[in-house]
Amino acid sequence: MSVLEFIREKTEGLQQNTAQYRAKVEPRFREWSDKLNDKITNTLNNPWMTNFNPFDGNKIFGSEKVIQNETAKKMYVNLKSQMGQETYVGGWETIDQDCINRFADVTGDTQWIHTDPERAGKESPFKSTIAHGFLTLALIPKLTEMVNSKINLYPEARMIVNHGLNQVRFPFPVKSGAKVRARIRLMRVLPMKNSIELINEISIEVENRKRFACVAETVLRLYF
Numbered sequence: 001m002s003v004l005e006f007i008r009e010k011t012e013g014l015q016q017n018t019a020q021y022r023a024k025v026e027p028r029f030r031e032w033s034d035k036l037n038d039k040i041t042n043t044l045n046n047p048w049m050t051n052f053n054p055f056d057g058n059k060i061f062g063s064e065k066v067i068q069n070e071t072a073k074k075m076y077v078n079l080k081s082q083m084g085q086e087t088y089v090g091g092w093e094t095i096d097q098d099c100i101n102r103f104a105d106v107t108g109d110t111q112w113i114h115t116d117p118e119r120a121g122k123e124s125p126f127k128s129t130i131a132h133g134f135l136t137l138a139l140i141p142k143l144t145e146m147v148n149s150k151i152n153l154y155p156e157a158r159m160i161v162n163h164g165l166n167q168v169r170f171p172f173p174v175k176s177g178a179k180v181r182a183r184i185r186l187m188r189v190l191p192m193k194n195s196i197e198l199i200n201e202i203s204i205e206v207e208n209r210k211r212f213a214c215v216a217e218t219v220l221r222l223y224f
Contacts, residue, residue: 067191067194068193072156072222074156075154075196076189076196082186083186086185088144088153088183089182089184090145090181093181095135095139095174095180097129100135103131114131114132115129117129126175128175131174133170137216140204143204144182144202157196157223158224159223160222161221162218163219165216167216167217168215168217169216171211171212172206172211172212178207180204180213181204181205181207182202182203183202185201186200187217192221196224197219197220197221198219199217199218202214
């Protein structure tokens with residue numbers, strides 16, 4: 001083999017290896033880039049960033065001075081003092097088979113692990129039907145008294161809007177007939193122009209069980 005043939009062979013091999021390496025690495029870089037872009041977008045969409053104007057001397061980022069409504073300002077100070085604390089423990093509610101069946105009909109999720117007690121008793125590792133995870137999640141407004149007209153956790157607010165969820169987990173199943181209740185821990189309070197945003201950790205407790213059925217970080221907007 002001549003020197004030129006040797007160099008040509010090594011060059012072709014190097015080019016082939018480079019192409020294979022690029023084929024493996026480029027998708028990973030693309031994935032990392034997409035994740036980074038998502039994080040940046042989520043950060044920019046955060047109300048802290050939305051309401052932050054570094055050139056406005058009349059507004060202080062993360063302070064009640066952002067709030068223009070006096071009632072909201074007082075409530076913000078009060079809520080801020082409760083951050084990290086458990087602010088609510090609800091009463092026990094039973095999730096029976098009828099409740100599970102009605103949720104299955106509405107959502108179309110009629111899997112036997114939810115709707116067939118006889119089969120679940122024989123084949124399911126839980127030996128019973130279990131509630132849908134999203135049923136447990138959907139009960140949060142009821143379990144936290146947010147839909148109870150007789151109880152108002154935030155009486156100063158003119159309107160309360162469910163703004164979404166940051167994260168949700170279902171650590172433990174809820175068997176048909178089990179009793180559950182909600183516990184609220186106030187995680188963050190975000191001041192806004194005419195509202196306050198609350199981030200609560202909602203833990204759905206199952207009676208006589210150590211693990212929670214659902215742990216969700218909810219986002220509420222209180223308008224004044």
